Amino acid sequence: MSEPNPTQPELLDSPSSDTEAAAPIAPNGAVMDTASTCEWILRAHRASVLIDAASYYSVLRDMIPRARHTIFILGWDIDSRIELVPGGANDGLPPRLSEFLCAVLDANPQLRIHLLGWDFAMLYAFEREWLPSYKPAWHARRRLSFRLDGRHPLGASHHQKIVVIDDSLAFTGGIDLTGSRWDTPEHRPADPLRKNLGKTSYGPMHDAQLMFDGAAAAAIAHLARERWRRSRASHKAGRPFIEKPAARTDLWPSGIEPDFTDVDLGISLTESAYDGRPAIQQVKALHLSAVAAARRNIYVENQYFTANSVGAALQKRIAEENGPDLAMVCPYRQNGWLQEATMGVLRARLHKLLKAADHAGRYAMYAPVVDAPNGKFVNVHSKMMIVDERLLVIGSANLNNRSMVLDSECCIVIDARGDPQRQQAIARIRNRLLAEHLASSETEVAQALARHGRLNAAIASLKAGSDSVRTLEPLTPQVPPELRDIAEGVHVLDPEAPIAANELIAQFLPEPTHRPVIVKLLVLGALALGVVALTVAWRFTPFGHELSFAKLASETQRLAATHFGPLAVVAMYVAAALLSVPVTLLIAVTGFVFGAVAGAAYALTGTLIAAAAGWAAGAWLGRDAVRELAGARLNQLSERLRSKGLMAVILLRLVPVAPFSIVNLAAGASHVRFRDFMAGTAIGMAPGVVLATSFARQLVAAVTHPTPLSLMLVGVIGVALVSMSLVLRRMLTRRE
Template sequence: MYTEHTEHTGPAPSRPRLLEPGKNCWRIAPARRFKLLIDADAYFSAVRAAVRQARHSVFILGWDIDSRMRLAPGGAGDGYPEALGDFLNALVEERPQLHVYILNWDFAMLYALEREWPPAYKHGWRKRRRFYFHMDASHPVGASHHQKVVVIDDKLAFAGGIDLTRNRWDTSEHAPDQPLRRDIDDKPYGPFHDVQAMVDAEAAAALGELARERWTRAGCKPALPPNKAKDGDDLWPTGVEPDLGDVEIGIARTEPERDGGGGIHEIRQLYLDAIAAARHSLFFENQYFTSNVLHDALAARLAEDDAPEVVVVSPQNQSGWLEQATMGHLRARIHQRLKAADQHGRYRMYCPQLAGEQDGCLNVHSKVFAVDDHLFCVGSANMSNRSMTYDTECNLVIEAHGDAAQQARIGTAIAGMRNRLLAEHLDVGVETVRQEIDKTSSLHATIAALQSNGRTLIALDPVVLPQIEALMPDKVMFDPETPINPDELIAQFVPGHARKPVPRRLIGLGVFGILLLALALAWRFTPLREWLNLNALIVMARSLETLPFTPLAVMAVYVVAGMLMFPVTLLIAVTGIVFGPFYGALYALAGSLLSALAGFGLGVWLGRETLQQLLGRRVNSLSRRFAQRGIPAMVVIRLLPVAPFTIANVVAGVSHLRLRDYLIGTFLGMAPGIIVTVAFAHNLAEAIRHPSLTTVALLAGMAALLIGMALGLQKLFSQQPRSIR
């Protein structure tokens, strides 16, 4: 029988304990109660109710935290302000003993169009005694603080995949017309699925210790010591029934290498041990599925004669065109390789189909997995390379361990939590899912039996696109397995003693080729966001074409777009489509240079101190690299996506880089990419508008040229001698 620990099958044979502190978890701590909170409506209401009772301390750690978000979109009705920042400020003002600590990831400017801008969060997180807000800049370059942890009075804690930020709230119904699902600007957003866990007692205290350690490592003064009082109010929210009582909670982490010390890879080891231990099934629900090491482990199991079933629930599309063309492509590659390794038809990927939704599938953001009825894990770690080794992550784990009765009790709860997730996606009752699993002894058979024409789980078969596959290596910057070192990256292409331009070092064309193909495929096959709509941009550009001062109008658009952090590559491509390869290249180059000059001027006006407050202390490192290596560094910054276009412009303005060197480096670095972008976009548009053997052959020839250039550049730079240090 498939289920191991239900009342119908009796206890399963005992197995060795999987959780091992120091190997695949940090520690194991007991909890009086554990609750799986499915979707943000359940989480936000629980966290607000718990924080409202705080007397000693509140820690909030997140990838993104927005002071304007509302935990209760329909109105909390508890007498406190609705917005998160105002709510916490009111509590601090009311309670003299309460300290609140907010730790947010520092690279918000990279997501400036999606996040709370610095002036807004400085207002929302008003500085006052006992209220501390810090932007975490302690992670290596390219890494992020990705833990989503809330700890209240060291007695109650939450950990999982949900940030306290915009566009996360939704109910488990995921109704297409949910009136409360609106963003900060009162615009509707799509259905959103995620999971958070709630624990108390010693497990909560352990997460409090983790939060304090993270706070100190971020460069902050030590926080208030833990609350040692064992008495006081029970913070568990009224009306929330736990899924489990008296259970041990494993806490597993990922921390990147830093300061010469080794990283912490407990979550990666936990996944590997769990995959190896599975007897019947592995159930994954995750935003991403791009990890090479997890692929290898799953492929090895799927090749076995008694391979377990592998169920992966994932979103149909990644968020945005760039993620779809990068992380989406990497997922498709992993998926197709696992299909090839699957010798016995045990592996399938699914997405939750929503009834009446034009876009098809639900946006799955959760990070959950279950092994048989033996292990259940929920946390912040995606099934990606960076979550296994590179970002800061925190997962909570439950294992069915102990005597036969204890195993049966915990195993039943684990099966129940997994079945709740399946029931939500299949739009049936939890008992219906349990009965079907008992009947079929198979998760795949259960899903097939309960599928419907409305809301349901449907098979997902992402396809590897050969145009991108030819250019994308196994280890790419979009999902790195090791930290990115900008100094080494620049030094690899620009010797430390170099002070003059290096015009033939054009390896960035390979990168540009990847981005161009990603853009082309996104335009053709995926919907862009409303304000990034290609047709709207083309219509606007064509309206400029009729003006007597077209060149000036186009350049003005580039300057304004640059100041608004608009993707410059998209503008360049639209320019090529509308104005053709010759005038398009001239307009794009002139507009980009003028936009770069405007950003440089803004940096000069802001000054280094102001910019450091906006972008964090890491701006000093980027500024030094500009000043030390002059034109060559500027060329590499433009060729390689070390920093976004606008940020590089402003940082260059506050550095000691001369304006002449800045403009020369920008021209040399951007001109090749602009020419290729404009030509490719123009010919792609022609192939779509007027498909013929000639246009398709021309486009294919350009793609082959890009591939050849990328391979040639790779060979060229592999032969370049390293500089002596």
């Protein structure tokens, strides 16, 4: 890491860089250098930047069927269910990725396809396709091979996003073949095609990928082969590997004019030291060299902005008397609480340090917005840096410490080296990106830059002359109030790595445990196996159908008819809570069987006893064990519970942001006072219990014996539920 300037605020140290060798900057002002910044410098006949996943996916859909020998697909995530062209490609091939690849294999008996994804941690299981290695889709053809790559140091991830066809056409950048990536450059706020499986919508997404051929593409194929070989403990494992075919020159989409022709590409990597291989930190050296080479303007698009070494270099440059302008285009906010607690906190701190160093108004951070009045922002996922009209850097690396020293990354750099045509191409790409964000044209962007010379002045002039709801909104990232107390203790962590969550929670919940480790592991293992077994049974066996409302109601009625019926029903709550059966379902069943008054009493008693049992289990297991069960949710719940006590419990019961049983365990593990926990549970659960039991009884009555009174009661309860929801939403909005 660069030494901090004693006249400037000191940047955070990266925990990763403490154990890695410092990355050297390329000598003598050179940016592409095989001794420091690049693994290879090789020629591409053609190269083009594909902006946004709709363009990239469309080209892939067109080029993959033209493969003759091999296709490699490497990614942080690969989802067999995505459609490369939502709405239909009209090419006669199946829409889903796995079925599409199988159809391509059927049409070409000589072709082999290799897919390599990151062997992710369970922290991301609910964000990804379940058990991808065992999906029948990836084993439908003998010549289709899918693997998960776990050959990394603890905490590292495979983060490269690569596709290479016949060793002749390569794609690398920020786009994985997975969900929530597809979008068009228009980024329409409510695009009907921007949906995942289950028809769930996601917000606008901006990204980019570089396509190129020639010797540079062959080098990417070599990289893909090496990663494939390393993904197994023994290189001899699996099927025999097919050696690379002869390079082809006909693999280029006919409808795309290349941005560059006959250009040298620098291929830059990050790899951790592992299995006897030394660490590679070329990506870090590349970005430091690019910043050092800047004269007037640095344009950056990146998902994260927390890298200390790059931040220190930028801090130094913008403080210079004739330093360059820096325009950072980032997401408005980081997705999810965990990312906000790590990347969001550290981005805010780095932004503050850069603003303190900026004495001439040369630095600005922006967030793209497509509907300014309604706050509809674009999620920036691209990883790009453009320096003047000289350098273009594009790849998989985020501007965080993990991408500099730990995760596997691949970036491409193009240096114009004074060539006018290459300079114009780099300028056009930058202008195209700015035009997309500012609802302008490339010509207007070029004219604004020609008038002002400086990047941020040009952006300001384009914004001033436009009344579009689509623009670049100035961004001043703030640390959320609930995170201010912990901001000083946060390490730089990448949410795409499993160890990040563990280290974060361990730092926030450092309390040691005094229970025997063996006993805790046995309990934790038994609980984990039980949860897995119940989940599998619920999803894949008839057992799940047995827990329908009708079945539970029937069994509860049978219990109610016995002498110990009410006691048995209350006890059922404890067992059900420990087994993670939805407590709302039990409350509704109780109301249906026993009626509104008695049902509410039994349901509230049962939930309080179940909550007490969960609190006791969490207190006995301790935070470490509960953390393994609750994952990232525990830290969020613990912070709320520990800081607010009774009111936090009431709010969590009124607005259940986590399952009933998880809240119970988290409260016990966080040592929330038992009386506060029980009082908060009673106060928070009582309105919902009364409404749910009344609603269940009256709903059944209204359906089976409709009368004006029964229908009116159902209507009143429905209005009460909606009103409560609106009031709570307003309360939470004001709090935020």
